[in-house]
Amino acid sequence: MSEVMYVTHETLEQLKSELQKMRSVDRPAASRAIAEAREKGDLKENAEYDAAKEAQGMLEARIAKLDGEIANARIIEIESIDISKVSILTKVTLTNLNTKKTVTYQVVSEKEADLKVGKISVTSPIGQGILGKQVGEVAEVRAPAGLMKFKIEEIAI
Numbered sequence: 001m002s003e004v005m006y007v008t009h010e011t012l013e014q015l016k017s018e019l020q021k022m023r024s025v026d027r028p029a030a031s032r033a034i035a036e037a038r039e040k041g042d043l044k045e046n047a048e049y050d051a052a053k054e055a056q057g058m059l060e061a062r063i064a065k066l067d068g069e070i071a072n073a074r075i076i077e078i079e080s081i082d083i084s085k086v087s088i089l090t091k092v093t094l095t096n097l098n099t100k101k102t103v104t105y106q107v108v109s110e111k112e113a114d115l116k117v118g119k120i121s122v123t124s125p126i127g128q129g130i131l132g133k134q135v136g137e138v139a140e141v142r143a144p145a146g147l148m149k150f151k152i153e154e155i156a157i
Contacts (some may be wrong), residue, residue: 005069006076006088006122007109015073015111017140022059030056033119068110083155086130088122093154097138102153107131107132 007015031134034056037049076089086092086107093104105120107130113121120127129141135150141148 005073005109007073009075011112012073015070019134022063026059055132078157081157085134086155087131091156094150095153097149097151
């Protein structure tokens with residue numbers, strides 16, 4: 001869990017907000033659910049109590065995981081990004097040499113990845129394949145669909 005996660009300032013704030021909500025809203029709600037289930041009688045045969053305890057355990061695990069992610073998060077400043085090569089937070093225009101289709105992606109951390117808005121994870125097969133490449137280079141990416149070749153057309157912020 002000690003893996004460094006690079007994020008923007010906005011993403012770090014979202015993570016902190018989510019953690020705060022879990023601690024201040026979700027945790028008390030889980031405690032109330034356990035208390036209500038406990039009032040319903042014999043705990044040995046109380047499925048509602050068992051479910052509430054399990055939900056509380058899963059919530060506590062999510063809180064601990066998010067806490068660790070925040071502790072290991074490093075903020076990347078956009079001004080410090082080198083656009084001579086593909087790196088995290090750069091926008092990359094790629095041409096798929098197999099299909100001749102051109103796409104633009106922003107390379108982001110796993111937490112920020114959202115393919116629908118053109119953000120791919122730095123740990124995805126394409127993200128790993130294009131990382132460190134320069135304009136004009138061809139990246140060979142092993143994906144579930146097979147070997148794909150992408151030409152780096154442009155790198156921007």
